[in-house]
Amino acid sequence: MSSSVSPKIPQHVAIIMDGNGRWAQQRGLPRIEGHRRGVETVRTITDAGREIGLHTLTLYAFSVENWNRPQDEVGALMGLLEYYLKKELNTFIKNRIRLRTIGRTQDLPAGVQKHLNHTIEATREFTDYTLVLALNYGARTEIIDATRAYAAAVAAGKAKLNDDAWATFSRYLYTADLPDPDLIIRTSGETRLSNFLLMQGAYAELVFTPVFWPDFSKADLLAAVEEYGKRERRYGLTSAQLKNPTPSAP
Ligand code: FPP
Numbered sequence: 001m002s003s004s005v006s007p008k009i010p011q012h013v014a015i016i017m018d019g020n021g022r023w024a025q026q027r028g029l030p031r032i033e034g035h036r037r038g039v040e041t042v043r044t045i046t047d048a049g050r051e052i053g054l055h056t057l058t059l060y061a062f063s064v065e066n067w068n069r070p071q072d073e074v075g076a077l078m079g080l081l082e083y084y085l086k087k088e089l090n091t092f093i094k095n096r097i098r099l100r101t102i103g104r105t106q107d108l109p110a111g112v113q114k115h116l117n118h119t120i121e122a123t124r125e126f127t128d129y130t131l132v133l134a135l136n137y138g139a140r141t142e143i144i145d146a147t148r149a150y151a152a153a154v155a156a157g158k159a160k161l162n163d164d165a166w167a168t169f170s171r172y173l174y175t176a177d178l179p180d181p182d183l184i185i186r187t188s189g190e191t192r193l194s195n196f197l198l199m200q201g202a203y204a205e206l207v208f209t210p211v212f213w214p215d216f217s218k219a220d221l222l223a224a225v226e227e228y229g230k231r232e233r234r235y236g237l238t239s240a241q242l243k244n245p246t247p248s249a250p
Contacts, residue, residue, distance in 0.1 A: 010182035018077035019188025019212030023068030037214035064138035085115035102174035139198035144170035
């Protein structure tokens with residue numbers, strides 16, 4: 001990082017990769033060409049995240065709502081995902097990147113699941129840097145899945161219904177063993193969270209950039225991290241409390 005960039009590095013950055021379609025349309029290209037270029041950006045930003053010292057990078061690659069896109073686009077996205085997983089396996093191993101997923105991956109095509117499982121298994125020992133792909137992910141379906149799992153644990157006598165600690169319930173989310181995102185970035189100028197990490201992002205800093213995902217660069221990531229470094233995360237406290245903590249402050 002350049003010396004002008006704040007040394008406050010977020011542990012976990014999550015990105016809503018948006019604008020592939022518009023990037024392609026602006027160039028008179030089919031939408032899928034935007035997704036293809038988007039895969040190149042996934043590679044660039046995965047490397048950049050490791051270089052700047054992130055612990056976790058989560059990328060919103062396919063939402064539960066994305067199944068409603070035209071069938072040829074859905075098919076092309078699944079094909080790209082499979083191609084990406086096959087091509088990146090050696091890089092994940094060489095660069096010691098652990099792959100994880102969040103979402104209902106059991107509903108993805110069998111070929112994608114096979115490569116996902118293989119890559120997850122082959123990289124599970126790496127601890128320094130984790131790439132999380134959100135696939136068939138939606139925060140609302142995640143809450144439904146977590147609530148079902150929690151209810152099953154209560155029924156089996158493994159959890160207590162009157163335990164209202166977030167630390168207990170959050171163990172049933174897809175992200176059970178991952179830190180909450182410190183910074184959520186959305187590209188393409190849209191300023192919504194679109195059903196992405198709604199619970200885990202409760203205290204995340206949000207950065208929106210007009211850059212379309214295929215054009216998003218390491219410099220853009222650094223700019224977002226620098227912006228994060230300027231923010232004061234108060235977690236419900238006052239600024240004065242943060243500067244002069246008392247024993248009652250967490
Ligand atoms: C949003 O752009 C992007 C997506 C819905 C898919 C993101 C997928 C990739 C970057 C490629 C596959 C991913 C991996 C990890 C291999 P959009 O199509 O909604 O753009 P628009 O809003 O301009 O139409």
